[in-house]
Amino acid sequence: MDALLRSERNFLWRPLNLTSRLLLVAAAAAIIASFFFPLWRMHLFAPQYEEGLSLYIYSHKIQGGGIDGADLNEINTLNHYIGMKPLRQADFFEMQWMPFVFGLIILLLLRAAVFGQMANVVDVFTLFSYFGVFSIGAFYYRLYIYGHQLDPEAPMKIKPFTPLLIGTKQIANFTEHSYPQFAAYLLIAAVSLVFLAGWFSRNETV
Amino acid sequence: MKPHIEKLLATAALAVVVSLLAPGCGQKKSASANNAVSDAERKDMALASFVAPGEKDEYYLFYSGGHSGQIYVAGVPSLRHISTIPVFTPYPGTGYGFDEASKKMLGDYTWGDVHHPALSQTDSLYDGRWLFCNDNANNRVARIDLRDFKTKQILGPIPNASGTHASSFVTENTDYLFLATRFSTPLPRGRVADPKDYAKEFNGMITAVKVDPKDGEMSLAYQILMPPLDFDLCSTGKGPSSGFAFFTSYNTEMAGDLLEVNATQKDRDLAAIVNWKAAAEAAAANKGTVMNGVQVLDPSKVPGILYYVPVGKSPHGMDTDPTGQWIVAGGKLQPSTTVLNIDKIKAAIANKDFDGEFRGVPILNYNSVVEGEVPVGLGPLHTQYDGKGNAYTSLFVDSNITKWKLPPWTDAEKKDLTSVVLDKMPVNFSVGHLVVAGSDTKKPYGKWLVAMNKLSKGRHVSVGPSQPESSQLIDISGDKMKMVAEAYTEPEPHFAQIVAVKDLKPIEVYPKTENKDPNAVWDAKETGVTREGNKVTAKVIAVRSRFIPDRIDANVGDELIVHVTNIEQAGDMIHGFGVNDHNLNVVIDPGETKTFKVKLTKTGVFPFYCTNFCSALHQEMQGYLVVHPEGEPVAKAD
Ligand SMILES: [Cu+2]
Numbered sequence: 043m044d045a046l047l048r049s050e051r052n053f054l055w056r057p058l059n060l061t062s063r064l065l066l067v068a069a070a071a072a073i074i075a076s077f078f079f080p081l082w083r084m085h086l087f088a089p090q091y092e093e094g095l096s097l098y099i100y101s102h103k104i105q106g107g108g109i110d111g112a113d114l115n116e117i118n119t120l121n122h123y124i125g126m127k128p129l130r131q132a133d134f135f136e137m138q139w140m141p142f143v144f145g146l147i148i149l150l151l152l153r154a155a156v157f158g159q160m161a162n163v164v165d166v167f168t169l170f171s172y173f174g175v176f177s178i179g180a181f182y183y184r185l186y187i188y189g190h191q192l193d194p195e196a197p198m199k200i201k202p203f204t205p206l207l208i209g210t211k212q213i214a215n216f217t218e219h220s221y222p223q224f225a226a227y228l229l230i231a232a233v234s235l236v237f238l239a240g241w242f243s244r245n246e247t248v
Numbered sequence: 249m250k251p252h253i254e255k256l257l258a259t260a261a262l263a264v265v266v267s268l269l270a271p272g273c274g275q276k277k278s279a280s281a282n283n284a285v286s287d288a289e290r291k292d293m294a295l296a297s298f299v300a301p302g303e304k305d306e307y308y309l310f311y312s313g314g315h316s317g318q319i320y321v322a323g324v325p326s327l328r329h330i331s332t333i334p335v336f337t338p339y340p341g342t343g344y345g346f347d348e349a350s351k352k353m354l355g356d357y358t359w360g361d362v363h364h365p366a367l368s369q370t371d372s373l374y375d376g377r378w379l380f381c382n383d384n385a386n387n388r389v390a391r392i393d394l395r396d397f398k399t400k401q402i403l404g405p406i407p408n409a410s411g412t413h414a415s416s417f418v419t420e421n422t423d424y425l426f427l428a429t430r431f432s433t434p435l436p437r438g439r440v441a442d443p444k445d446y447a448k449e450f451n452g453m454i455t456a457v458k459v460d461p462k463d464g465e466m467s468l469a470y471q472i473l474m475p476p477l478d479f480d481l482c483s484t485g486k487g488p489s490s491g492f493a494f495f496t497s498y499n500t501e502m503a504g505d506l507l508e509v510n511a512t513q514k515d516r517d518l519a520a521i522v523n524w525k526a527a528a529e530a531a532a533a534n535k536g537t538v539m540n541g542v543q544v545l546d547p548s549k550v551p552g553i554l555y556y557v558p559v560g561k562s563p564h565g566m567d568t569d570p571t572g573q574w575i576v577a578g579g580k581l582q583p584s585t586t587v588l589n590i591d592k593i594k595a596a597i598a599n600k601d602f603d604g605e606f607r608g609v610p611i612l613n614y615n616s617v618v619e620g621e622v623p624v625g626l627g628p629l630h631t632q633y634d635g636k637g638n639a640y641t642s643l644f645v646d647s648n649i650t651k652w653k654l655p656p657w658t659d660a661e662k663k664d665l666t667s668v669v670l671d672k673m674p675v676n677f678s679v680g681h682l683v684v685a686g687s688d689t690k691k692p693y694g695k696w697l698v699a700m701n702k703l704s705k706g707r708h709v710s711v712g713p714s715q716p717e718s719s720q721l722i723d724i725s726g727d728k729m730k731m732v733a734e735a736y737t738e739p740e741p742h743f744a745q746i747v748a749v750k751d752l753k754p755i756e757v758y759p760k761t762e763n764k765d766p767n768a769v770w771d772a773k774e775t776g777v778t779r780e781g782n783k784v785t786a787k788v789i790a791v792r793s794r795f796i797p798d799r800i801d802a803n804v805g806d807e808l809i810v811h812v813t814n815i816e817q818a819g820d821m822i823h824g825f826g827v828n829d830h831n832l833n834v835v836i837d838p839g840e841t842k843t844f845k846v847k848l849t850k851t852g853v854f855p856f857y858c859t860n861f862c863s864a865l866h867q868e869m870q871g872y873l874v875v876h877p878e879g880e881p882v883a884k885a886d
Contacts, residue, residue, distance in 0.1 A: 110759050112817030119792050119816070123865070197793075197865055 054161040056246045058154070062239040066155040066163070069235035070148045072228045077101060077141070079225035082181070084205070086117070087217045095120075097129070099181075101140045101225065104131055125196025126188055136180055143173055151236070163240045170233055182207050296723055297733035299326040307685055307746050309698060310365050310379055311719075314740030317360040319381060319392065324685070324696050324746055327721050327735035335390045335399045336360020336383050343824065343835030344399070347842040353402045361385040363413055363742040364481070367394075368422040368464070372486040372572075372690035376752040378464045379745070380425055382415040389416050389427060389457060391464050394752055396837075403466045407540035408435055409453040414479040414495050418459070420486045424469060424524060427455040428495050432476035436539060446504025450476040453544075454495065456524060456531075470531030470543045472554060475607050476502050477518060481565050481630070484524075486690055487572030489590040491525040494575050496563040516558035516614075518606060519566055519577055521593065527553040548608025555597060556611045559586040560621070565630030565681075569639070570690050574619065574654055578628035578641060584621040585628045585641055587655060592617040620657065622665050624650040625672065630743075632684035634724055635692035638670070642679040642699065649673045649682060649699055649722065651729055673729040675720050677703040684724065685746035693748055697722040697729070700741045708736055717741060756819040758839030765841035767811035772796045785809045790823035790836055791816060792863040795856070798871030804878050806848050810834075813841040824859025827873060833859055848875050 058066075080098035087094045095116055096107025106114025118128040131137070147170055154162030182204075190202040203213070206220045285293075299305055305323025313320055317337030321330045337359050338345025345354050360383035368378040379392040388404030389412065406412060406427065413430030432450040434441035441449035452474040457466050477497035485492035499507060500517045527545060530536070530553055536545040547554035559566075560579020563586075567576050575588040595601070596617050602610040627645030633654070634640070641650050651671040653661075661667050681700045685693035704718035716736035723730040760770065769775050769787045775796045777786045784802040788795055790812055802808050814823050814836035826833040827846070834842050858869035 108817070109757070110761055110817070112757070112760075115816075116818045119818070123792075197868075 053244075054159075054164065056160040056243055058158040058160065058163065058239065058243045059246055062163070062243040063155045063158060065235045065239040065242065066151050069232040069239070070151040070155075072232040072235065073144055073148050073151075076225040076228040076232070077144075079228065080105070080223040081225040081229070083219075083221060083223050085219040085221075087219075088215045091216075098223070100137075101144060102137050104129060104134060104137070123196065123198045124200050125193030125198075127191060127193075129188070134184075136177075140177070147173070154239075160240060160243060160246075163236060163243075167233070167236045167240065170236060174229065174233065178207075293730075293732040296730070297325040297327065297721055299323065299328070305330075305749065307693070307696065307748055308752060309683075309744055309746050310367070311700070311737055311741040311744045312362040312365050312381060313738065314363070314742055315359065315361045315385070316739055317362060317383070319362060319365060319379065320737055320741070321397070322719075322735070322737075324698065325721055325733065327698075327719060327733050329735070329737070331397065333392055333397055333399065335362060335381060335392065336386070336388065336402070340833045341835070343833055343842065346832055347834045347844045349843070350399070353399065355402075357386055357388075359385065360388060360390075364416060365743065365745050366416050366418045366425065366688075367745045367747055368459075369418055369689065370421055372420040374686065374689055374745075374747045374751055375422070376747065378422075378459075380416040380418060380459075380466075382412050382427060384411050384413045384430065387412050387427075389425065389466065391459075391466055393464070395755055396758070397754060400464070401466055403457060403468070406455055406457075406468065407542055408437065408471055408544065409455055410437070412455065414482045415455075416457075417482045417484055417493070419484045419493070419524065420490060422459050422461070424456045424458060424528075425466070426482055426484070426493050426495075426522075426524070427457065428474070428479035428482060428520075429453050430478050430480065432474075432478070435473075443504040446476055447502040450504070452476055452479055454479070454520070454522060455542075456527065468542050470527065470536065470545060471539075472522065472527060472545050472547055474520070474547075476504075477520075478507075479520070480563065483566055483568045483575070483688065485568055485572055485575075485590070486570075488594075489568055489572040489575065491523060492590070492593075493522045493524050494566045494568065494577075495520040495522065496559065496566040496577055498562045498580075515561055517561060517563055517579075518556040518611070519559045519563065521555045521557060521612075523553050523555075554609050555593075556606050556609060557588065557593070557617055558611065558614045559588075560584060560628075564628075567631045567633070568688075569633050569654055570635045570687070570692055572690070576631040576639060576641075578630055580627055580629060580644065582628070583626050584623045585631060585639075586621055587619040588617050589619040589655070592619070619655050620662060620665050622652050622668060624652060624669060629679070630681050632682055632687040632697065633692055634684055634694035635686070636694060638724075640682060640684060640697055640724065640729075642675075642682040644678050644680060644702070647675055647677045647679060647701075649675055649679060649697070649729065651724070671728050673722060673731060675699045675701055675722075675731075676707055676718060676734075677701055677705065681741070681743040683744040683746055685748070688745075693746070695723070695725050696746065697724045698744060698746070700744065702740075704736060707734065756838075757817050757821075758837060760815075760817060760839055763813070763839055763841060765811070765813075765843075767843060768813045768841040769811070770813065770815050777801065779806075782806045783809065786811070788812045788825075790814045790825065790858065790869075792821065793858070793865035793869045795825075795858075795869065795871045799874065800856075800871070801874045801876065802848055803876050803880065804848050804851050806875075807845060808848055808873075809843065809845050811841060811843045812836050814838055821862060822860045823862055823869070825856060826859040827856045828854045830854065830873075835860055851875050851877050 082099040084097040085094045095113040098105045150166040185205045189204045210219045307324035309322040309324050311320040319333040334344035344350045362381045365381040367374045387406045387409050391401045393400045410433045411431035412427035415427030416425045418425045429452040432452040435451045454472040456469040458469040478499040480496045482495045496519050530550045531543045535550050536543045559577035560582035562580040563577045565578045577586045596612045601613045601616045603613040624641045625643040625646040627643050628641045631641045653668040679699045680702045684697045699720045701718045721733040784806045786800045816838040821838045824835045834844050854873040
């Protein structure tokens, strides 16, 4: 037992080599880049919407496709028939603090790169992974709420449902495709880079 | 040559008599001609013009709507009618003429007579910005914006001008468009003179309208005082003929009555050649006199702006070819077209090679400027070009289209110009105008020709005595013309323009960010009804499937002003606002705000409803206008 703890402690005290440090900086860069691309896209098709209606989810905003983001309005207009609350930027309060969490992770990554210690890498990897899983959970919960808090006086009564998180599904006359986008891949890449940073310095000695 | 012409004229006269006396005969012939189409030909024709469901046409065809006062939009090659653009006539289908903006444009007029649409050009190519068209009846000209296919401006009635038939034709960079009068009247208008003194007391007018290159806004530039000839058609120069505009006229006899006889006595009529750049300079130098606020140039006092040239009797079209070198006049009562050479015209002007003058304006020596008379057939009206050196002339009397070769001709060809006639295609019936895709540009698309026939009799299932016109689509890509499709239009296309779909960039919705209407409302919180004296103003939102507010209260005697904003941003989400019993229907496109006013003269509860089917709950999209008796306190609407 003591040996195990000792080796763990030794591991956490391992210094980071140059490769690992660079990987951490790259991970930070990937997170910064992710701000500029959508994380997720929900794409709805119906006979009268041949090009589809798009909804792009960024870490800090939601945006409709079409000219001037008109698809968001269109989706809201359609949703009002089933009594779904309009999707409004202001209601997504997580989008107000998410950038700060990302900022924190970026700081921690840079800190790890500068301090050059395995413990910092483990910290930020853990926080990052937790935050990723939490975000997807929160996103799913959002969808659940939107699909379940339907106005009972809506013109069309439908059974409460959860809009699709990932995959393709038929909802009434719409086919919905919901898939991660470039920013999500950037974040996955960032997590992987952090993991690799640890991996490449796993045998370093003080 | 002369006896030959006479013989042809006699045949022409005979053909006219035959067609007038024996309509039934022509009908039978067409039926048998129809049966003569073989299965293989049928397949070829169908495949050439077929646009499968879901596929799109390659070209827009803008037909003038004649006395319907509208422009029709069709597709080529399908010939399917796609849309109607109301211009001079109210059109409840799009709410045109019901809201304040379009009512103001129309003024007190309820119709117009649209003859010749003209696409705007830059460097002699269609630039896809605007379509202009004239109103022959009330002397106006309109501009349609091709970004949204809507009429944006109506200029007129133009002073000192009656019957702006020879219009609207744009210059190579859309600097000007020209309108010349078909009718002459005593001037200034309002003055009464005896039509017996027509030659002395009446005048025609050529009007130059300036087009603002930024926004297309039209304004009167100058006019040229003309003798009382009946100006018919026009085209503008390009390349070597840049700076000139060519006008045909009939009634060189200057008859004031029974024109059918009295205006058809001379062997030739005079075409007018206007040096519009020189005229613009003269107008800028105030060389004319101001009549009704317009600088009017007298061409006998301002030399160098106008010349005449004799052309075939009673001409119609006067068409410059894509190179700008050849100007072809059709003589309705002559079996040939007159081909003029711009180099020779310029030389004749420079050398003062004149054959007398007409009212102080030189007449160019015909033999010095003519390149040849091409025996195309009976009743040539209008000529179009494919850009490959071929011309296509409509023959009204013959009911034919003749394809012929433009100069330069070989000496052998010159000796016998029947040899430049390449092909003939019968059309049904009595073709007036014809259009080749892009003919009036320097690079015609070619490929398609549409014949606009004045008579459709017997070609379609009977619809009673009021009959449509017929259009026929002819494939001109090969050596021989091939008829491929036929369609019918409402009265009455006189001319058309064909432009490739790729050269236009229309929008599908009005972007919210562009709506600058101060009365637009986008949020339910901004809607509502307010009163100021006896003016009641409602700001209303139309959105699937409701009006916000859906109740408007007012008193009898009030003036009700309604601003409706369609806050949709999805294509084809159009809403209407029709008010029961008030002769009102406004149609609002996505992102658009429209304003209408109505004086409330009767008490009652008047339903209003969405007139343009929008959604599954369209029928539910309705509300009430409650008009209370005078003096009764009005409940505030929510
Ligand atoms: Cu509606």
